[in-house]
Amino acid sequence: MPITTLLVKSFNRPYYLDRCLQSIADQVRGEYEVVVLDDGTPPAYLDEITRRHPSVRIEPSALYDAKVAQLAAHVAGTASFSLRIIPTKLWLNGVKQASDIFCMLEDDIWVTQPFDVDAMTAYMRERQIVLAKMYWGGDPSSFEGKLAGGVAGLREYVPALPKGPEWFTRMLLLNTFKSQSVLHRLGLVPEGIYYQLPFYGLYSVASAMFDKNYWLHLWPAEQQKANEVHQLARAMTWTKRRPARFAKAEQELTQTSFITSATNSFADVEFDVFAGNHYLNEAWLHRRFDAMAGYPRDFDPEYLRPVFDQANDPRCTYANWQRWIVRFKQLYASMGVVVD
Incomplete structure (x- = not known):
């Protein structure tokens, strides 16, 4: 049985990366390797991650040093962080070197249920499953028609x-010629993201097992901005032209955070996520809180309140963090995701 690769995308939240890696060690069974694809977590934190998780391999992005420098300048107040280019080449190289069936996670995702990665990968190979979702946010609307299930904890879905024909659905998905806007005004299609949501039955950003060739088809090397509609369109093209099956775990195997973010900000909330993460990172580094506190649920914000109170930084007060959390949860709840 080949060793399955578990890839973890990471950027500047070692307190969650620590939780992710510990949950893997506690819950995942079988033969696997863990590779962290890091895009700018400062070296002191990655050194601590290595001390706590010595078997994990860390691969940095080409812009690693530049992003670390920008983070330091942002925290010092001398310049704002602006390098928001996604590390596509890092991800592509990681996937190319991974096993033919691999798992993609992110630093703010943790495993909550035990699962056998050997059994899951074997079943995916046998059935030619290109995507097996481990998390779907509590919203089953992207799935219909159960085909088979009960093997390796997976259940296939349509x-x-x-x-409609591929050219038409692709035009709407990509909003070519502002087609979504025109048809929405005519009452024929829903607005914006609501048209895209069903296509997430074909794709997951993370919290999923992937067939390597399928994932590589979804991500062109030239894409430098996060715009998932392109992955959805390429996934649709694959499924129209090649055999493909899809599955989800019978119960969600992972969870994610809705109380922090690596980069998200809101114009109407004065909360600096880079400054906030800096203080959380430092508190984690000096063991002022436990990365597994509250597991398998997320941290209780009140548990982390001392970090912000002690920082006493007007850029990231606890009160404004609470307002930021409300706005962040509203964003995902509007897309049908269960956030509490």
Whole structure:
């Protein structure tokens, strides 16, 4: 049985990365390797991650040093962080070197249920499953028609996609010629993200097992900005032209955070996520809080309140963090994700 690769995308939240890696060690069974694809977590924190998780391999992005320098300048107040380019080449190289069936996680995702990665990968190979979701945010609307299940804890599904020829659905998905806006005004399609949501039955950013060739098809090397509609369109093209099956775990195997973010900000909330993460990172580094506190649920914000109170930084007060959390949860709840 080949060793399965578990890839973890990471950027500047070692307190969650620590939780992610510990949850893997506690819950995942079988033969696997863990590779962290890091895009700018400062070296002191990665050194501590290595001390706590010595078997994990860390691969840095090409812009690693530049992003670390920008983070330091941002925290010092001398310049704002602006390098928001996604590390596509790092991800592509990681996937190319991974096993033919691999798992993609992110630093703010943790495993909550035991699962056998050997059994899951074997079943995916046998059934030619290109995507097995481990998390779906509590919203089953992207799935219809169970085909088979009960093997390796997986249940196959048919994605509930809009009807119509490929050229038409692709045009709407990509909003070519502002087609979504025109048809929405005519009352024929829902607005914006709501048209895209069914296509997430074909794709997951993370918290999923992937067939390597499928994932590589989804991510062109030239893409430098996070715009998932391109992955959704390429996934649709694959499924129209090649055999593909999809599955999800019978119960969600992972959870994610809705109380912090690596980069998200809101114009109407005065909360600096880079400054906030700096203080959380430092508190984690000096063991002022336990990365597994509250597991398998997320941290209780009140548990982390002393970090912000002691920082006493007007850029990231506890009160404004609470307002930021409300706005962040509203963003995902509007897309049908269960955030509490």
